[in-house]
Amino acid sequence: MSIQQKSLFISMIISVFIILPQSTKSTVCPPRDIIIPCKCANYFNLIECTNITSDIDLKKIFINLKNELNRQHARPVYDELKLVQTQLTHIGSIDDIFSGISFRRISLSRNNRLKRIEPNAFDSSRNITTEIMIEDNELLGANHDDNVALFDTISRFVALNTLHLTDNGIRFIPKHAFNRSQPALRELFLTDNQIERIEDYAFTGLNTIQLINLDGNHLNKLSLHSLEIENTTQSLLRIFLRSNKIQTDALPPGIFTHLRRRIYLNMNINDLSRIPQNVFQSFFKRRSILSVAKNPLKCDCDFKWLLDQGIVYNSSNPDGDYLLRDYRCILDNDDDELLMK
Template identity: 25%
Template sequence: MEHLYVFLVLGFLAVCPPLQACPQDCHCHGGNLQHVICYSTGLNKMPKVSEQTRLLNLQHNNFPVLAPNSFKEMKGLVSLHLQHCRIQEIATGAFRGLKKLVYLYLSHNDISVVGLGAFDDLSELTYLYMEHNKIVDLPKGLFSPLMNLFTLQLSNNKVRELKAGTFNGAKDLRWLYVSDNEMTSLQPGSLDEVENLAIFHLDGNQLNSYPLAAISKLRVVEDLKLSRNPIKFIPDLAFQSFGRYMESLSMNNMGIEKFSDKAFLGVKVLKSLNIGENRLNHLPANAPYSTLQNLTLSNNPWQCSCQLAALRRFDTYSSRLNPDATCAGPSQYRGQQLKDTNAFRGCKQSAKKTRKGERY
């Protein structure tokens, strides 16, 4: 009888191995180490966790290189936190086997090298955060495995350009942040694969001309930021491809001298426009004032002549205007706020014939 008992116990252990212990100095929650928190524990190699672990938090440790198959025993991971881990390089196949991973946090490291194939197997990855690193180049095909990627955060890196094919495979990308990089160009074709972007932040780069060839491939952008790029001229049809959807446009502190007369053609639902801190003295007559809820015009050398009189076409204009917008000329109106000046009093408004059934 005793032998039978031992046999049954050994059989049970073979089928159900003992639960793994929580890694030293870490905190674990849930059965089978479902949540493992190793925050700032001095780790320099990957801890052993269960295949049932869903969340692994390794923030503030030391992993200079993420080698191939670094997480091969962690096949159940859904969320992986590697912020502030002094990572310099991500090798090809570093995340191989993480086929259930949805959230990957790699921000605030020193990453300068990302091997082609680094994201192999991450077909379920939806949110990828890589801001505040030293990434210079994004190889063609790097994001190809990420067919479900929704958010890509690449701000505060050293990326110099977006090349054709950069986003091949990432067709579901909707939110793209590449603010505060060193980009001088967006090559034609660089955004062809991500035409459904809804948020596109390009502010704080070194673009010196409006990237019309690349950006006209976008169809549904709702929030576009181009602030702090040295672009002097905004051309015709700059926003037409997504003008039916764009609600927020930030173009402040760029040195813009002129918007082309047809720059805003197709813009229908714009709610917020920030063009402060530029060199503008007038705006196109068809600028989309009627839908705006927030309008910032401050610190531009506005010429308060009839060419700018369209600002007064709407009765509620003065309540939506940044009060710091002032006239730089003519001399008799210099220093007066646009919302209060009499400079436009004698301007004639062009009458538009309204067709039957048309509303304004």
């Protein structure tokens, strides 16, 4: 390379550094005494708070944190917020409690006194949070109004991809719980709560959802529109209702006509005695798959329509693509069971 070529190359490099704007620095951890009893971990880029006793204390901590970030010209965005084993009963009763600081992931767990999350509590994060874990908060959602507020809060996160609402005090999923557009939400876990009912149109706005898991609740009845979801995708939708208390008569005829996607529905460990045609005909029409292991099913004449339509196993065609899976039939004449696959 000639001297002229080297000079030109160096000039180009210098020009690039001059043209490129100076970006705001990444979020950094402040001095520990500023946010005690919270902790900050640079390696994980997270804030973890325990033993917080009130909204006021939490507000002061995040005012201090925001002032420090401003002083360092650092971005007010962290990868994760953890509120663990606090004494908080409410989150968000004070406006802008997190002082404009945002979190890509939010985790609230083992807060034994937590009853309510105000809908505006995480306004600074609702456009950036992709995962929420709200687990093992035994009083959260136990009260009717607090339960409605919780789902109102959740529905405001427009970038959310995965939601875990597990092992809390949630007793029902309110009407239009997910009516706002949440185009990124793919997986919804509502396991091991106290859920007794799903109100009409609860999931209707989740048009790209791929998994809804309601295992381990107290569901004993579903209404006509409780599982209705708008259809804008052809991907398989998996719905898990294992370990509930659902009986055959608790499924109204027509409940599956509003589900216009192919579905894998797992109703293992419930109290189903029949698979009635007026309930499930529309379900199987889309080649959806139903799993009903550990249900007290009776294989009587009511099963004939399933055999006629090739939905249940037939020994004359053992390689068929059967849509009713993993079930045992209780025989009327004794206590034996007949295994069907």
